[in-house]
Amino acid sequence: MYELCPETPADAPEVEALLDLCFAPGRTALSSYRLREGVAPVGPLCLMLRDDFGALMGAIRYWPVRVAGRPVLLLGPVAVHPTTQGEGLGALLMRESLTRAAEMGWQRAMLVGDLPYYKRFGFWKLEDVEMPPPTNPDRVLGLELVPGAWAGVTGLVERETGESAPGQREMRREGCTQVAPPDHSA
Numbered sequence: 621m622y623e624l625c626p627e628t629p630a631d632a633p634e635v636e637a638l639l640d641l642c643f644a645p646g647r648t649a650l651s652s653y654r655l656r657e658g659v660a661p662v663g664p665l666c667l668m669l670r671d672d673f674g675a676l677m678g679a680i681r682y683w684p685v686r687v688a689g690r691p692v693l694l695l696g697p698v699a700v701h702p703t704t705q706g707e708g709l710g711a712l713l714m715r716e717s718l719t720r721a722a723e724m725g726w727q728r729a730m731l732v733g734d735l736p737y738y739k740r741f742g743f744w745k746l747e748d749v750e751m752p753p754p755t756n757p758d759r760v761l762g763l764e765l766v767p768g769a770w771a772g773v774t775g776l777v778e779r780e781t782g783e784s785a786p787g788q789r790e791m792r793r794e795g796c797t798q799v800a801p802p803d804h805s806a
Contacts, residue, residue: 622709624716625796627666627679635668635679642699651752652696652732655779656683662693664724665717669709669799677701680713682721684780685730687749688773691780693721693729708802714741716799718765727769730762730777748774 627635639647647653662682669678680698684691695717700710718741721729731738732755735745743761751760762770 621672622677622712622799622801623670623796624712624799625668625670626664627661627668627681631668631676634676635681638676638679638699638701639697641702643697647697650732651755652694654752655685655694655777657779659683659780662721664795665693665721667713667717669713675701677704678709678713680717682717682729686778686780687730688775690728690773691726692773692777693726694777695729695731696733711741712799712802718763722765727766728762728764728773730760732756732759733761734759735761746770750776752777 662684665680665682667680668676671677678698678700681696683694685694686692698710698713700707700713718729730746730749731743732751733743735743735758738761741763743763745758746760746762749760749762750757764770
């Protein structure tokens with residue numbers, strides 16, 4: 621079993637260590653990190669998975685951004701500890717967090733990533749949405765949490781500048797649940 625919990629500020633150093641372990645040096649120089657600077661994450665969607673011993677096995681984060689003045693969730697990063705990669709924990713974090721995002725009223729999400737991996741969650745290449753350089757436009761992907769939510773939403777991705785983005789809340793430990801490891805036999 622795993623414990624699925626929202627990330628708290630106290631968890632940040634441990635989550636950052638997992639991200640450092642999973643991603644190449646210099647990850648914070650990416651354009652997506654510039655969109656996050658000085659902006660609070662969407663706390664209820666920043667989730668962690670811990671094993672029976674309390675070790676952090678996976679984490680996912682979301683940040684508010686704007687495209688054409690409309691609120692958009694910027695998904696990422698999502699990371700799974702190398703010892704459990706390939707076991708479906710990343711997919712579990714993706715599905716759970718996207719379900720929660722829809723329940724919170726978010727309409728659209730985006731990320732910078734590999735389409736072959738993320739298309740199984742419903743993401744597709746966004747043709748007319750531009751991340752700040754030097755992002756490869758082929759890696760800018762979107763997902764509609766509400767049908768038609770990306771229709772007419774084009775342009776440059778911008779930092780959220782409002783005091784509170786839709787669905788943003790303080791990050792705190794509540795709502796932890798026990799989840800079974802993904803079943804690969806189905």
